[in-house]
Amino acid sequence: MGYEITIEPIGQSVTVHDGQTVLDACLRAGIWLPHACGHGLCATCKVQLLDGEVDHGDASNFALMDFERDEGKLLACCATAQSDLVIEADIEEDPDARYLPLQDFSATVVEARMLTPTIRGLWLEPDRPVAFQAGQYVMLHVPGVGERAFSIASAPGDRRIELHVRKVGGGAATTWLHERLMPNQRLDLTAPLGRFFVRKSADRPILLVAGGSGLSSPKSMLLDLLAEGWEPPITLLHGARNLEELYYRELFESLALEHANFTYVPVLSDSVSEAWNGETGYVHEALKRRFANDFRGHKAYLCGPPPMIEACIATLMQGRLFEQDIHTERFFTAADAGAPARRSPLFKNI
Ligand SMILES: Cc1cc2nc3c(=O)[nH]c(=O)nc-3n(C[C@H](O)[C@H](O)[C@H](O)COP(=O)(O)OP(=O)(O)OC[C@H]3O[C@@H](n4cnc5c(N)ncnc54)[C@H](O)[C@@H]3O)c2cc1C
Ligand code: FES
Numbered sequence: 020m021g022y023e024i025t026i027e028p029i030g031q032s033v034t035v036h037d038g039q040t041v042l043d044a045c046l047r048a049g050i051w052l053p054h055a056c057g058h059g060l061c062a063t064c065k066v067q068l069l070d071g072e073v074d075h076g077d078a079s080n081f082a083l084m085d086f087e088r089d090e091g092k093l094l095a096c097c098a099t100a101q102s103d104l105v106i107e108a109d110i111e112e113d114p115d116a117r118y119l120p121l122q123d124f125s126a127t128v129v130e131a132r133m134l135t136p137t138i139r140g141l142w143l144e145p146d147r148p149v150a151f152q153a154g155q156y157v158m159l160h161v162p163g164v165g166e167r168a169f170s171i172a173s174a175p176g177d178r179r180i181e182l183h184v185r186k187v188g189g190g191a192a193t194t195w196l197h198e199r200l201m202p203n204q205r206l207d208l209t210a211p212l213g214r215f216f217v218r219k220s221a222d223r224p225i226l227l228v229a230g231g232s233g234l235s236s237p238k239s240m241l242l243d244l245l246a247e248g249w250e251p252p253i254t255l256l257h258g259a260r261n262l263e264e265l266y267y268r269e270l271f272e273s274l275a276l277e278h279a280n281f282t283y284v285p286v287l288s289d290s291v292s293e294a295w296n297g298e299t300g301y302v303h304e305a306l307k308r309r310f311a312n313d314f315r316g317h318k319a320y321l322c323g324p325p326p327m328i329e330a331c332i333a334t335l336m337q338g339r340l341f342e343q344d345i346h347t348e349r350f351f352t353a354a355d356a357g358a359p360a361r362r363s364p365l366f367k368n369i
Contacts, residue, residue, distance in 0.1 A: 020036075020037055021034045021035055021036045021037065022034070022035050022071075022100040022101075022102060022103045022104065023035075023103045023104070024041060024044060024045070024100065024103070024104045024105075024106060025103075025104070025105045025106070026045065026050055026052075026106055026107075026108055026110070027069065027105060027106065027107045027108075028107065028110075029050075029110060031050055033045055033048040033050060035099075035100045035104075037099075038099060039099065040076070040095065040096055040097060040098060040099055041066075041073070041093070041095040041096075041098050041099070041100065041104070041106065042054055042057070042064055042095035042096040043096075043121065045095070046120065046121035046212070047120055047121045047122070048120070049118060049120045050110075051110065051116065051118050052064060052066065052095050052108050052110065053108070053109060053110075053111070053214065054095065054096055054212065054213070054214070055213060055214070055215075055348070055349065056096070056168060056349070056351045057096050057156075057158060057166075057168050057212055057213075058077065058096060058097070058166065058167075058168070058351075059076070059077045059078045059079050059082055059083075059094055059096060059097040060079055060081075060082055060351040060353075060355055061082060061349060061351055062082040062083065062094065064094050064095040064096045065082075065083065065087070065092050065093070065094055065095075066092070066093060066095050066106045066107060066108040066109075067091060067092060067106065067107040067108075068091040068092070068093050068104065068105075068106055069091070069105040069106060069107055070103075070104065070105040071100065071101070071102045071103055071104035071105060072100075072101040072102045072104075073093050073098040073099065073100060073101060073104065074098065074099045074101055075088060075093060075094070075097060075098055076094075076097035076098060076099055077097050078093070078094040078097040078098070082094060083097075093106070095108070113214070113218075114218075114220045115216060115217070115218045115219055115220050116152075116214065116216070117150075117152050119150050119151065119152070119211050121209060121210070121211070121212065122149075122209070122210065123207065123208075123209050124145040124146065124147065124149055124207070124208050124209070124210065125145070125146050125205060125206075125207050125208075126143035126144055126145040126146065126180065126205065126206050126207070126208060127143065127144050127203065127204070127205055127206075128141060128142070128143055128200060128201065128202050128203065128204050128205075128206060129142050129143065129144045129179065129202065130142035130202060131200060131201065131202055134183060134266040134267070135259075135263055135264045135265075135266050136263055136264070137185055137186055137231075137264065138183050138184065138185045138186075138231070138232045138264075138266065139183075139184045139186070139196065139197050140172075140181065140182070140183055140184075141181070141182045141183075141184060141196065141200070142173075142179045142180070142181050142182075143179060143180045143181075143182070143206060143208070144178065144179055144180075145180060145208070148178065149180060149208075149210050149211065150175075150211065151171060151175055151210055151211035152175065152211065152216040152217075153171075153174060153175055153216060153217065153236070153239040153240040153242070153243035153244075154170070154213070154215040154216040154217060154236045154237075154239060154240050154320070154322075154348070155170070155171060155210070155211040155212060155213045155215065155216060155236075156168050156169060156170040156171060156210075156211070156212050156213045156215075156236070156348070157169055157171060157180065157182070157208045157209065157210040157211070157212065158208060158209040158210070158212060159182075159192070159196070159206060159207075159208050160206070160207040160208060160209070161191075161192040161195055161196065162195070163195070164191045164192045164195060165192070166209070167192040167193075168212070168351075169182045169183075169184060169235070170182075170183075170213075170215075170233075170235040170236040170239075170322065170348060170350075171210075171211075171235065171236070171239050172234070172235035172236070172238045172239055173239060173242075174239055174242035174243045174246060175239070175243055176246070180208075180210075181235075182235065183232040183234060183235040184196045184197065184232065185231055185232035187352055187354075190352060190353075213348065215236055215320065215322065215346055215347070215348040216240075217240050217243070217244065217318075217320065218318055218346070219244075219249075221318050221344075222251060223251055223316060223317060223318050224251045224252040224253070224254075224316060224317050224318070225244070225249075225251065225252070225253045225254070225317065225318055225319075225320065226254050226256070226306075226314070226317050226318070226319040226320065227240060227241060227253065227254065227255040227256070227320050227322075228255075228256045228258075228302060228306060228319065228320070228321045228322070228323075228331050229255070229256070229257045229258065229302075229322050229323055230257075230258045230302060230322070230323030230324050230327035230328075231258070231259065231260075231264065231323055231324065232323070232350070233322040233323025233324065233327070233348070233350060234257055234266070234267065234322075235322070236320075236322045236348055237255055237257075237320065237322055238267065240320065241253060241255060241271075241274070241281070245274065245278055245281065249280070250280060251280065252280050252281075252282070253280060253281050253282070254281075254282045254283075254284060254309070255271060255281070255282070255283050255284065256284045256285075256286055256298075256302050256305060256306055256309070257271075257283075257284070257285050257286065257302075258286045258288060258301065258302030258305075258323075258327065259285065259286070259287060259288070260287070260288055260289045261287055261288075261289050261291070262287065262292070262295065265285050265287065268285060271283040271285075284297070284298055284305060284309060285297050285298065286298040286299065286300065286301070286302045286305040287299055288300060288301055288302075301327075301330065302327060302330075302331065303327070303330040303331045303333070303334040304334075306331060306334055306335075307334050307337075307338065310338060312334075312337065312338045313338050313339065314335050314338040314339060314340035315338075315339050315340065317340055317344065318344050318346070319331075319335055319340060319344060319345045319346065320346050320347075320348075321345065321346070321347045321348070322347070322348040322350075323348075323349075323350055324349075324350055325349045325350070325351065325355055328347050328349050332345060332347070
């Protein structure tokens with residue numbers, strides 16, 4: 020049994036099945052609703068219910084407060100229909116979005132190895148190619164745990180999907196992916212998701228800022244840009260605790276030698292040995308130093324843990340780069356559901 024969802028102001032309708040979320044039904048039908056985390060934590064997918072009844076599912080009280088539920092708001096990534104629905108969504112046309120319909124895939128794990136002491140690289144070969152834009156993410160179906168978001172680190176043309184999984188203390192999915200998943204095992208996933216992709220039409224210098232395993236999306240974006248001969252400058256800052264946690268250094272150093280428009284800036288925050296003569300401190304501090312606190316004319320793409328992203332946004336805004344030119348992918352975990360993020364009140368693009 021299913022219900023109809025009518026999406027205003029475009030007036031299009033889609034069918035939603037029992038247990039299927041509003042977001043899933045829309046994305047599979049090629050109707051692109053705003054979304055980011057995909058599991059009730061970030062509030063990007065909040066829409067207005069104009070008519071009908073929903074079950075709010077796993078929407079956290081932090082992302083969807085009680086008074087908002089009373090006002091008829093819902094999180095499209097969690098809400099399931101209990102009747103026909105009419106919703107009103109903020110569907111912004113984006114000239115750089117490809118609007119690829121969400122699909123299910125089954126994949127074989129062809130390689131798995133530690134990239135650092137805390138980050139495991141996984142290489143998956145799906146049964147058919149996964150179409151995505153560099154920067155987007157997949158939902159992995161982790162057996163016995165549920166769905167979890169991981170950004171794609173490989174470039175869009177690659178047959179293999181590369182993921183970088185940081186093990187989270189007490190995290191069921193990341194522990195399973197580190198300790199139980201082995202080469203040749205099968206894994207299901209849903210893709211593509213997210214709106215973290217390069218706005219190529221802007222044709223401006225690009226700042227890629229990554230924290231820890233937040234290198235995944237920027238790596239994919241960089242490989243994609245360089246492969247197509249992107250000419251404006253690209254700077255990648257990668258923040259890691261120490262040398263052991265700094266991965267893909269050789270790859271980025273050799274890309275910087277090959278491409279005059281690409282600069283690689285690794286930044287170490289802890290225990291720096293005397294042999295290290297690179298940037299130190301937090302990545303937002305290095306960002307400020309490198310650009311003398313003036314980011315005008317850039318497009319910035321920030322990826323990684325929410326506190327790193329908030330600190331970088333504050334730095335960029337002080338250096339006169341504003342909301343429309345800052346794009347983010349926050350690696351939310353369940354722990355963030357109870358911790359209100361420190362966000363600039365000027366920044367609605369959460
Ligand atoms: C769009 C997106 C892309 C991402 N891409 C990547 C990526 O490329 N690489 C990567 O490493 N990570 C990525 N992440 C983060 C990744 O999805 C999470 O690390 C993962 O979902 C954690 O799952 P888990 O089951 O291991 O831990 P969770 O179940 O999320 O638990 C994490 C921690 O929170 C604690 N916790 C659980 N519930 C609560 C609660 N109610 N209150 C307080 N604490 C609680 C747990 O004990 C544990 O310590 C991404 C996240 C998003 C949203
Ligand atoms: S996408 Fe729905 S809350 Fe993040």
